[in-house]
Amino acid sequence: xxxxxxxxxxxxxxxxxxxxxxxxxxxxxxxxxxxxxxxxxxxxxxxxxxxxxxxxxxxxxxxxxxxxxxxxxxxxxxxxxxxxxxxxxxxxxxxxxxxxxxxxxxxxxxxxxxxxxxxxxxxxxxxxxxxxxxxxxxxxxxxxxxxxxxxxxxxxxxxxxxxxxxxxxxxxxxxxxxxxxxxxxxxxxxxxxxxxxxxxxxxxxxxxxxxxxxxxxxxxxxxxxxxxxxxxxxxxxxxxxxxxxxxxxxxxxxxxxxxxxxxxxxxxxxxxxxxxxxxxxxxxxxxxxxxxxxxxxxxxxxxxxxxxxxxxxxxxxxxxxxxxxxxxxxxxxxxxxxxxxxxxxxxxxxxxxxxxxxxxxxxxxxxxxxxxxxxxxxxxxxxxxxxxxxxxxxxxxxxxxxxxxxxxxxxxxxxxxxxxxxxxxxxxxxxxxxxxxxxxxxxxxxxxxxxxxxxxxxxxxxxxxxxxxxxxxxxxxxxxxxxxxxxxxxxxxxxxxxx
Numbered sequence: 211x212x213x214x215x216x217x218x219x220x221x222x223x224x225x226x227x228x229x230x231x232x233x234x235x236x237x238x239x240x241x242x243x244x245x246x247x248x249x250x251x252x253x254x255x256x257x258x259x260x261x262x263x264x265x266x267x268x269x270x271x272x273x274x275x276x277x278x279x280x281x282x283x284x285x286x287x288x289x290x291x292x293x294x295x296x297x298x299x300x301x302x303x304x305x306x307x308x309x310x311x312x313x314x315x316x317x318x319x320x321x322x323x324x325x326x327x328x329x330x331x332x333x334x335x336x337x338x339x340x341x342x343x344x345x346x347x348x349x350x351x352x353x354x355x356x357x358x359x360x361x362x363x364x365x366x367x368x369x370x371x372x373x374x375x376x377x378x379x380x381x382x383x384x385x386x387x388x389x390x391x392x393x394x395x396x397x398x399x400x401x402x403x404x405x406x407x408x409x410x411x412x413x414x415x416x417x418x419x420x421x422x423x424x425x426x427x428x429x430x431x432x433x434x435x436x437x438x439x440x441x442x443x444x445x446x447x448x449x450x451x452x453x454x455x456x457x458x459x460x461x462x463x464x465x466x467x468x469x470x471x472x473x474x475x476x477x478x479x480x481x482x483x484x485x486x487x488x489x490x491x492x493x494x495x496x497x498x499x500x501x502x503x504x505x506x507x508x509x510x511x512x513x514x515x516x517x518x519x520x521x522x523x524x525x526x527x528x529x530x531x532x533x534x535x536x537x538x539x540x541x542x543x544x545x546x547x548x549x550x551x552x553x554x555x556x557x558x559x560x561x562x563x564x565x566x567x568x569x570x571x572x573x574x575x576x577x578x579x580x581x582x583x584x585x586x587x588x589x590x591x592x593x594x595x596x597x598x599x600x601x602x603x604x605x606x607x608x609x610x611x612x613x614x615x616x617x618x619x620x621x622x623x624x625x626x627x628x629x630x631x632x633x634x635x636x637x638x639x640x641x642x643x644x645x646x647x648x649x650x651x652x653x654x655x656x657x658x659x660x661x662x663x664x665x666x667x668x669x670x671x672x673x674x675x676x677x678x679x680x681x682x683x684x685x686x687x688x689x690x691x692x693x694x695x696x697x698x699x700x701x702x703x704x705x706x707x708x709x
Contacts, residue, residue, distance in 0.1 A: 247292055254299055255320055258306025259687055262664030267301045283465045303566070304667055308688040309696055311681040312669035314473060314501045315526075316537035321595050325588035326536050336582040338572025343669040347586035348570060354527065354543060357507045357521040360574075365547035367531075367573045368585040371540035373418035374618060375526035376467075378542045378577050380422045382524060383465035383494035383551040390492070397555075400427045409433045410452065411467040412444045414660070415472055416498055419467045423519075424631040442475050442629060444468055446483035453491045465494040470519055471502015474671055474680075476631025478502060480519025489521070490595030496524045500540065502632050504610070508602045525551075529589045532633075532684050536673055538545060539585050544578065550576045566693075604686050608633045612683040628673040633648060636671060636678040640702050650677040652704075658701040666696040 237241075248455055304310045306317035318326075335344045348553075351366035369375050384407075385449055388395040391404045400407070407428045414656050420430050436449040436458070453463055468479040481497060488495040497519055499506060506512040506519055506528065518524065525543040529535040544550040554573040574580050596604070612633040619625040619637050630638040643652040654677055655672045669680045681696070 219438045219686055221665075226552065230489060243287065249325060250291070250295060252301065252304070255306070255323065258302065259308060260316060263307040263310050263667045264661065265301045267297075271297055271301075274431045278510070291646045293525045300635055305685070306687075307667070308685055308692040308698075309666045310685065311683055311688065311693075311696065312410060312643050314531045316531060316534045316684040317687065319592050319596075322534065322536045322588040322592050329584035329587040330586075332584060334584055335580075336584055336586070337574040337580050338569070339390040340566045340569040343584045343586065344570065344573070346590050349572065350590050351543065352595065354507070354541065358516075358543070359527075360520070360545060363547050364543065365544055365550045365576050365580075366541060367475050367577050368589065369540040369542055369577065369579070370538040371533075372416065372528050373421065373540075374497065374578070375500065375528075376416070376418045376496070376498065376541035377422040377425060379496045379524035379544075379579075380419075380426055380465055380467075380546065380555040382550050383496060383586040384428065386427055386494055386549055387462055387464045397657065405462040407432050407465045408453075408456050408461045409465055409467065410436050410449060410493075412436050412462070412469070412479075413439050414438060414442055414472040414477060415467050415469060416500070418474050419498065428557060438477075439633075442472065442477040444479040446480055446481050446487055449484060450490075452668060453487065453493060457557065463491065463493045465496050468497050468513060468522075469502070470497050470499035470506045470525075473501055473634055474634075475629035475673060475680075476502065476634030477629075478506065478512070478515050478631065481515050482521070483518070485518050485521035488523075489700050495521065495528070497522040498526050500526050500528040501531050502602065504532040505632055508598060509606060522534045523626075529592075532608075533589070533592065533601065534590055534604070534684075534686070535588050539589055541589075544576070546636045547576075554578070559582055573600050602608075607686065608683045608688075611688055611690060611693060612674075612681070614690045615681060615683070615696075618697060622697070624704075625697075628676060628678045633683040635681045635683075636673045637681075638676065638678050639700055646676060653677050656700065656703055659706060660700060663699060663703060666699045668696070 235682065264413065267328070305315040332343070336343045336347060338344060347368060350368070355364045359500060369378060383631055384395055385401070388400070409423050411433055420433065422478055423433055424430050434452055436452060437445040449466065456463060466484060468481055468484050470481065471479055480561055498505070499519065503519070503525065507517045515558060523545050525545070527541045529539040529541060530537045551571065554577055557572070557575065571581060579581065609632060612630070612635050614634045617631050618625055619627050624640050625637050626640055627635065627637045638649060638653045639656055640649065641652045643649050654670065657668065657679060660669055669682070671678050671680045679700070
């Protein structure tokens, strides 16, 4: 798959002396390393569309990795690169392949890959200060706030992904609810809560919301499940009834967690109606748009949802999902900068600066991380390169491929579509199994056979209690020829004898 790297001479050996540098790489040596690395990167990006979808490491290689210790002596750079080419590069996750449609894992845009290398070469800590990485990240945050119509007073930062964004958002939601109840959760924790805390979500909410509630000490038992309609979107009327009853019972509502594109079926909650309920009852609205927010923000078909999204108190959006940025790149947006800062600001003496007039508030005052990588460069470069219109075209095209897949399945006698939204299609093969348990078992076995075949890769899920095959199209390389090939491969696997 990957070309053997050319020889790269390591930096000269130096004595372990405080009077000498610890390493010394000349420009020519650095250039040689960059050229070999660039060739490996180009091969990986080009080869991701070829061959089998999945390439699992062989058992003997896994055993070697499991048993091998860290050697006392190091090895030459060219040997390390050769080992990468031989033992790591041939076994990728597979998400760059056009017939990988399992989870919301897009392939990386090549410019984002290059930006990741450049960011690593600069290697700043983006907790704060007055350097390019800080100002670039603030610009990226502002661009997304502009899409929401937020004129000012907002805050945000890039984080590792939707889980970190949700934890960050709900920490601020807890802070606001506790403060308004006359409590100080930063000083006293949640033990002094006046009334049992309450968080509201649907059964379609991402599991990271449950993790965040547990980590924040609110307890998953205090998550109230709100009903959904036939489209699996949150029912605002049920939300209103539930929050009203909880207020009357003396509970302390912390947050409503809505979705702009559920990871299961792509459902988009009625955000405007939900925002109205939250405003009426003074409850924090967090919207999980890790997957679907780019579509809601950019496509005219979602203008109504976009207006509701703009009323959220916090929004999670993952550029490494539907904006095709390399992992990791999540984004948390706060409509109220002061609330975010009140939740997280803690500046010890060793971090206090001299009051540079051009130095903005540190990002570490808006979130959990102190040392933060230069995540914004890859996002900024891709946003600059593609523009809003470029992203509109790519996202709309992914949705069109998913719609075509759904149309093919709807027209086939041996398939049944169980749910769809945005670029997600959940379906099952009917086969000859009788009854729901038989169909579940048939499709579970079919999924294992499909993934093992290496010719296509889907995920499995449950829709209304029924096991489903789940396809999510977030790969600009995927075409209708690929979705038809996936259907054909499912049929081939279904025809195989059991076992």
